[in-house]
Amino acid sequence: MIEDLPEEMDRKRLGGDRYPLLGRYLKVNFPMAHYPTVLKAIIEGKPYKVRAMFIMGGNPALAIANSSMAVEALKKVEFLAVADLFMSKTAELADIVLPSASWLEYDGLADSAQATYGHLRIRRKVAQVGEARSDTWIMIELAKRMNLKGFWGSEEEYLDYILKPTGYTFKEFDEAGGIIYHEPxxxxxxxxxxxxxxxxxxxxxxxxxxxxxxxxxxYREPFESPYSTPDLAKDYPFVLTTGRRVPAYFHTAGRNIPGLRDLYPEPLAEINAETARELGIEDGDLVRIETPRGYVIMRAKLTHGIHPRVIGVQHGWEGEANDNRLTDNQRCSEGMGSTTLRGLLCRVRRVAQ
Known part of the structure; x- marks a missing residue:
C-alpha cells in the first residue's frame, strides 16, 4: 500500500525533509511523519494546517515526549478520532471514539520473526460486545466510505494478502492451524x-x-547536562532517567486492570538511599521531581542500586505522575529525529503527604 503513495504526498510528510532517516533513506515499509513536527504544525499551522487525526491503539497524551504539548495539539486539532479498547487519556480528548475489539474477539494471524519464520492462527474466542470491531475491519470500512481504491473488500481478503508469499489462502491456513513457511x-x-x-x-x-x-x-553530550549546561545544573543538580518499566504493565496499558494494579498500585521514583538521607527523604515519602519543562509527583523508593546523582522515574502513569511532563521533544537527534528521554537535568524534594 505505502509504495502507491504519490511522490508529491511523500514530500508533504511532516519532518521528512529535516529527518531523512525517518523512513526515506532506510526504506522501511511505513515512512513516518515526525511526531513532534506534527504537533508543532497543529499548534502553529505551519508549514500547513493539520486538520484531523485518527489514532488507533495509541495514547500520545501520555506516551510521547513533552506530553503537555501533545495534549495542547490534540485539543486544538479540528477533528480527532480514536480507536481503542479503553477510554484512554487520548480517547477522552476525541470527537469520536471507536471501540476496538481485542485479539480474542476476531480471527487473525500472529507471527514473530524473532522466533521463526511462520504464522500462528488466532481463533476468535468470544463474541464481540456492542459495537466493538477489529482495527482491520475499521480501516476497511473507512476506506469503503471514503471511496478509496486499493483496499481489500473484507478481513479475509486482507489476511489472504498477508499470507500470499506463503502460497496459502487464509482458509487453507485455517485448516492447517498454522504454518512454518521458511525454516531458519x-x-x-x-x-x-x-x-x-x-x-x-x-x-x-x-x-x-x-x-x-x-x-x-x-558520543555527543546531551543538550542538557552538568557539562553542556552547567549554569542550569546549579538549579537542577540531578540527572533524570525515565522509562523505568513496570513488569505488570506495557507502556501506558494495564493500569485499569484491578489484578495488575494490586501488584503495582502506584508510581515510584528511585532515589539513591544516601542522596535521599541528605535531602531528608525517607522510603515511601511523596516527592516532587522537576525539570525546566514540568514536574511529577511519585512515591520515593530508596535503593543503593542507582547512582547518587541520578533519579529514575517509572513510565506510563497518568496525571501528575506522567513522566513525559518532564521530557523535551524539540531538540531531536540528527537524521532520525528521536527525542531525548534520559539524561535530562532535574531536581527533587519531599512534599507533604
Missing amino acids: EVGKRLKKGFDTPSGKIELYSERLKEWGFDPLPF
Missing part, C-alpha cells in the same frame, strides 16, 4: 552476506556516509 537457515548470512554495500557487518557505515551522516557511532 543457520549460516545464511555467511553465504549470502548482509544487506550492506560490502555484504558484511559494517561498523563503518558506507550508507550513512553516502547520505551525509557520520559513518561511525560517536
Whole structure:
C-alpha cells in the first residue's frame, strides 16, 4: 500500500525533509511523519494546517515526549478520532471514539520473526460486545466510505494478502492451524552476506556516509547536562532517567486492570538511599521531581542500586505522575529525529503527604 503513495504526498510528510532517516533513506515499509513536527504544525499551522487525526491503539497524551504539548495539539486539532479498547487519556480528548475489539474477539494471524519464520492462527474466542470491531475491519470500512481504491473488500481478503508469499489462502491456513513457511537457515548470512554495500557487518557505515551522516557511532553530550549546561545544573543538580518499566504493565496499558494494579498500585521514583538521607527523604515519602519543562509527583523508593546523582522515574502513569511532563521533544537527534528521554537535568524534594 505505502509504495502507491504519490511522490508529491511523500514530500508533504511532516519532518521528512529535516529527518531523512525517518523512513526515506532506510526504506522501511511505513515512512513516518515526525511526531513532534506534527504537533508543532497543529499548534502553529505551519508549514500547513493539520486538520484531523485518527489514532488507533495509541495514547500520545501520555506516551510521547513533552506530553503537555501533545495534549495542547490534540485539543486544538479540528477533528480527532480514536480507536481503542479503553477510554484512554487520548480517547477522552476525541470527537469520536471507536471501540476496538481485542485479539480474542476476531480471527487473525500472529507471527514473530524473532522466533521463526511462520504464522500462528488466532481463533476468535468470544463474541464481540456492542459495537466493538477489529482495527482491520475499521480501516476497511473507512476506506469503503471514503471511496478509496486499493483496499481489500473484507478481513479475509486482507489476511489472504498477508499470507500470499506463503502460497496459502487464509482458509487453507485455517485448516492447517498454522504454518512454518521458511525454516531458519543457520549460516545464511555467511553465504549470502548482509544487506550492506560490502555484504558484511559494517561498523563503518558506507550508507550513512553516502547520505551525509557520520559513518561511525560517536558520543555527543546531551543538550542538557552538568557539562553542556552547567549554569542550569546549579538549579537542577540531578540527572533524570525515565522509562523505568513496570513488569505488570506495557507502556501506558494495564493500569485499569484491578489484578495488575494490586501488584503495582502506584508510581515510584528511585532515589539513591544516601542522596535521599541528605535531602531528608525517607522510603515511601511523596516527592516532587522537576525539570525546566514540568514536574511529577511519585512515591520515593530508596535503593543503593542507582547512582547518587541520578533519579529514575517509572513510565506510563497518568496525571501528575506522567513522566513525559518532564521530557523535551524539540531538540531531536540528527537524521532520525528521536527525542531525548534520559539524561535530562532535574531536581527533587519531599512534599507533604
